[in-house]
Amino acid sequence: MIEFFSRAQANIARGSLSSLRDLLEGFRQQQVNGVVEISFEQREWIDLLLLNGETVGAYHLTDRSSNTIAVSNPEQWWQGESATIRTLNLPTNALRIISMACEWHPPAQSLLIQSSGLPGVLRVFLENKTSGLLHVIDSAGELAVPLMDGYPVAGEAVYSAAQMTSGRQALERGLQPASNNCTVRLYEARPGTTSFKQLVLRQVVAEMTGNVLTRYNRIVGSNLLRVMGNEMNQVLRYNRLQMQFVGEQFDNSHIFRSMDEATRSYNVLFRALYMHMTQVIGGGLAGKLQKEAYHNLNPRSQVAIDAQSILNTAHW
C-alpha cells in the first residue's frame, strides 16, 4: 500500500466491484479529486487517481512492483472477492504526489532515522543528484516532496498533518520533524514515466515563465505585470487549466492526462504571454524576453522544452 497522507480524513469500507462502481459514479457526478485505494487480501492493491471525478490513472501495486492497468475493464483486476476500499479527497498537488509514488513504487530506500540526521540524508541526495519523491513521516505529520538532482522542488511539496498545506511553507514545516525519530522513504524517479516527464516539464515551464515575468516586471512595473497576470489567468481558466499567475510566480497544480495535452496547454500559455506582451512592449522585445529566458535555462531544461512543441521560436 502506498500509505500516503495517512492523517488525512479517509473513508474506509469493505465492498465489492459493484460498490466500487457506485462509488466512482458518485465521485464522477461530484467531480471529486482524490484517490481510491483498494486493498486485497493477497498483499496487492489497486490505486485509482481521480481528477474532477474522472479516473486519470490506475495502478496495480504489490510490495515489489507497480503496473499501469486499464480502468475500463475492472473485471480484469477484481475478480469477485470483497476488498477494503479507502477513499481520500485530495487537492491536485497531493494527487500528483500519489501519481509519482504509484509510478515509482516501490521505494528505493526506506530508513528509520533520528530527526537530527535528516539534513545529512538530504545532503547525500544532493551529492548523488538524486531525482525522486522524498517521503518523510514523523509523529506529527508527513512531508512529500519531489527531488530534482537532489534539490527539493518546493513548489510541489505537500505536508499533511491535521491540515494539508503545500508549497514552500509545507517544505519548511516538513523538514523540521516534531519527534525524535522519523521515517524517510525515497521513491526513485523513473525517467520514462509520464509523471517524471511532466514534473520536468512543469519545472522548466515554471522557470521559463519566472524568467520572462521577472524581466517583463523590470521593464513595465508591477502594475502592468498584474494586468498581464489577470489576463493570463482568464486564458487559463477558459481552457480549464489549474494554473495561475501570482506576481512573478507561476503556480501550476494542473494534472494532465497525457504529454500531448501538456504540450498543447503550455503552448497556449506561451502564445498568450507573447500576444499580451506584444501589445505593451512590442513583438521584438517580447520575443527577445522569451529567447533570453530560454537561454537562461540549463541545457537539460532546454532539451526538455525543445522535445515538446511549446515555444514558437519564429518570434525570436
Add this chain to the structure above:
Amino acid sequence: MARTHPYNKVMLGAILTVCLLTVAFLYVYWVYPLPGDWNDTVLNFSFTFAATIAAWIATLISRYFKQGEPPRRVWMNLALGLWGWALAELIWAILALFQEVPNTSWADIPWLGAYYFFATAFIEQFRLIAHPTPAHEHKWLSIALGVVILGAALVTLVVRAMADTGQTWLDTYVSIFYVFADMTLAMAALKIARTFGNGLLGRAWIGLLIFAISDLIYSALLITGLYAQSAKSNSVLSMFADATYFDAYLITALTLLTNYILYRYGPKPIPASAFGDPSLEPLEPGKVSHTDR
C-alpha cells in the same frame, strides 16, 4: 456587459483638443484678436501651458510605480526633464512681459538642465530593455556627449566664420547646442521606439522626436536673424517655428497620454477565447470553471 476599453475614445478626444488648440494658437498668432500685448502674452504662456500638460502626464505615469521599481526611474527622470522645460517656458514668458528676451537668458538654465534628466531617463530605459554592458554604455554615452558638445562647438565655429549672426558666441553656441542635444535625444528616442516596435510603451518616446525638428527650425531662424519674438511682425516663418514648437509639446503630451491610458486601464484585452484550444475543452461563454479558485 463587458466594459469597452477607453483608449480610442480618450485618444480621439485628445487629438481633437490638440487640433483645436493649434487652430486657436494660429488664430491668435495671425489675426491678433486681443487688445495690445495680450496676444503675445497669451502665446508665450501657451507654451508654458502645453509643457505643463506634458510634464503633468509624465508625472501621473511615474506615480503608477512603487518606490524602487526600475521603470519609476525612467518616468521620474522624464517627468523632471519635462518639468524643467515647463519651468523654462514659464521664466521665458515672465521675462517677455517686461523686455525682449535675450537669446541666452535665465530660462536657458532649466532648459539645459532638463537634458540631464532626459539623458538619465534614456539611459535607464536602455538598461531595462537592452541590458548594455558598462563598457558598451560608457562608449555610447561618450559618443553622444562628444557629438553634442564638440559637434555644437564645431558648427558654431563654422557658422560664425561664414556669416555675421549678430549674436554673441555664447548665444550661437547655445542655439546650436539645442539642435545637437535634441537630435541626439531624437536618435535615442527612435532607437527606444524601434526596440518597443509596435508596443504601446514605445509611443511615449516618439513625441521627443518632434522637438528635434522644431528646435532645428527655431535655431535656424534665430541664427539667421529671421526669428521675430512678437506675433505683431506677421512673420510666417516665425509662426511656423512657434506653432511647430507648441505642437511638439502637445504631441509629446499625446504620446504620453497613450502610456497613461496603458498604465491606467491596461492594454486592450485580448479575449480569452482567442486562445481556446478545442482539445483542451474550453469553457462555454458564461460558465464558471471548476478550476476557479
